[in-house]
Amino acid sequence: MMTPAGVELSGDLHEYLDYFLGSYHGGRNESFLYGTVKGEFYDYDLPGAYPTAMSILDYPAWDKKQMVQPQLGSDFLCLLGETKILRSYTALKVKFEFPLTVQYPNLPVRLDFTSIIFPSTGETFCTGLEFLLAMRLNCNIKILGGVYIPFLGKKYRKNNKSRPGRNRSIGIIPVVEPKIIELINVYKNNFFGSMDNPDVKTREMLYSENYHFLKNLLKTNKETDRKPSFSENGDETEFYGVVHELLDERLKYPKGSYMNLLYKFIANAGIGQMARGLNQKSRYDSQTNSTRIQPAGALVSPLYAG
Amino acid sequence: MNKNDSSRIISCTTDGFISDKKDLDKTIPVQSDLFSSLYYETRAKLTSSGALLETKYIEPKGVIS
Numbered sequence: 001m002m003t004p005a006g007v008e009l010s011g012d013l014h015e016y017l018d019y020f021l022g023s024y025h026g027g028r029n030e031s032f033l034y035g036t037v038k039g040e041f042y043d044y045d046l047p048g049a050y051p052t053a054m055s056i057l058d059y060p061a062w063d064k065k066q067m068v069q070p071q072l073g074s075d076f077l078c079l080l081g082e083t084k085i086l087r088s089y090t091a092l093k094v095k096f097e098f099p100l101t102v103q104y105p106n107l108p109v110r111l112d113f114t115s116i117i118f119p120s121t122g123e124t125f126c127t128g129l130e131f132l133l134a135m136r137l138n139c140n141i142k143i144l145g146g147v148y149i150p151f152l153g154k155k156y157r158k159n160n161k162s163r164p165g166r167n168r169s170i171g172i173i174p175v176v177e178p179k180i181i182e183l184i185n186v187y188k189n190n191f192f193g194s195m196d197n198p199d200v201k202t203r204e205m206l207y208s209e210n211y212h213f214l215k216n217l218l219k220t221n222k223e224t225d226r227k228p229s230f231s232e233n234g235d236e237t238e239f240y241g242v243v244h245e246l247l248d249e250r251l252k253y254p255k256g257s258y259m260n261l262l263y264k265f266i267a268n269a270g271i272g273q274m275a276r277g278l279n280q281k282s283r284y285d286s287q288t289n290s291t292r293i294q295p296a297g298a299l300v301s302p303l304y305a306g
Numbered sequence: 307m308n309k310n311d312s313s314r315i316i317s318c319t320t321d322g323f324i325s326d327k328k329d330l331d332k333t334i335p336v337q338s339d340l341f342s343s344l345y346y347e348t349r350a351k352l353t354s355s356g357a358l359l360e361t362k363y364i365e366p367k368g369v370i371s
Contacts (some may be wrong), residue, residue, distance in 0.1 A: 031316065036370050046359060133341065
C-alpha cells in the first residue's frame with residue numbers, strides 16, 4: 001500500500017492505518033526488580049488469555065468510523081463512555097502523565113527500534129483499551145489525534161447475514177476478515193478431521209507455522225465450502241464462535257494429549273497470526289535454515305492484533 | 307496492584323506476572339473492575355470455569371530476576 005498508487009487505491013485507509021500500526025506494540029515482558037530476591041513468590045497466569053481476548057472481538061463498523069480530534073482524555077471518555085470504547089477499535093496518539101503513586105504504568109513507549117518501556121510520562125500511540133486502563137489509573141492524558149471504529153454489534157448481525165467486507169473491492173483489512181473463519185475450517189476439515197495419529201512429518205508441518213502451507217490449504221478449499229460451521233444467534237461474534245469451537249474440540253481429548261495440546265496451540269496462535277509480519281521481525285526459517293524477515297500472514301490485521 | 311498495595315511484582319508478561327502476594331487467585335475481586343469482570347464473564351461463558359487467575363508455580367525460596 002505504501003506506494004503512490006497504493007495510497008490512492010486504498011480508499012480512506014491511509015488516513016487512519018498509521019494510528020493502528022503505531023498502537024501495536026506486541027506482547028509485554030518486563031522485569032521490575034533485578035538481581036536475587038529472597039522470599040516466597042507466586043507465578044500467576046490469566047488462563048486462556050489470548051483466545052479469550054480474541055473471542056471478545058467483532059468486525060469493525062467501517063461506515064461509523066470517526067477521526068478523533070485533539071482533546072483531553074477525560075473529554076473523550078465523557079463523550080463516548082467506557083463501554084463504547086471497550087467495544088471498538090480505537091487507536092490514539094497521546095501525551096500522558098501518570099501520578100507518581102502508580103507503580104506500574106501501562107502505556108508503552110518505543111525507546112528505539114527494539115525496546116519498549118512503560119514510563120510515567122511520555123508520548124505514544126495506544127489502543128482504546130490501553131487508554132481506558134490508563135484513565136482508570138488517573139493518568140493525565142492529552143489526545144493528539146486518533147481514530148475510533150465501533151464494533152458492528154449484534155443489531156447489525158441480526159439484520160445482515162452476509163459478512164461485512166465481502167463486497168468491498170478496495171481495502172486491505174476488510175478482505176482479510178472472513179479468512180479467520182475459512183482458515184480454521186480448512187485446518188479442521190482438510191487436515192485435523194481425520195488425523196488421530198499424526199506422523200512426525202505432519203507434526204513438523206503443523207508446528208512450523210509455514211505460511212505457504214496455509215496458503216496452499218486455502219487454495220484447495222472451494223468457495224462453496226467456505227461456511228462457518230457454528231451457528232450465529234446474533235449475541236455472539238464469529239470470533240467468539242471460532243474460539244468456542246476450538247475449546248470444545250480441545251475438551252474432547254484428555255488433558256495433556258497430543259490433540260488436546262494441538263487445539264490449544266491453534267487457539268493461542270490466532271492472535272499471533274493476526275499480528276504476523278506487522279513488526280517486520282526476523283525469524284529463523286527451518287526450510288531455508290536461515291533468518292529472514294517474517295512475511296505477513298493471511299490473517300494479519302493491525303486492528304485485531306492491537 | 308497499583309492501589310497502595312505493599313506487595314511486589316517481580317516481572318510481568320502480557321498474560322501473567324510473578325508476585326509475592328499470596329492467594330491472589332482466590333482473593334481477586336473479579337466483578338469490581340471493568341476489565342476483570344469482562345474477562346471473567348467471557349471466560350465463564352467459554353469454558354464454564356470462571357477462574358480469573360491461576361497459580362502456575364510457587365517458588366518457596368526466592369527468585370533471580
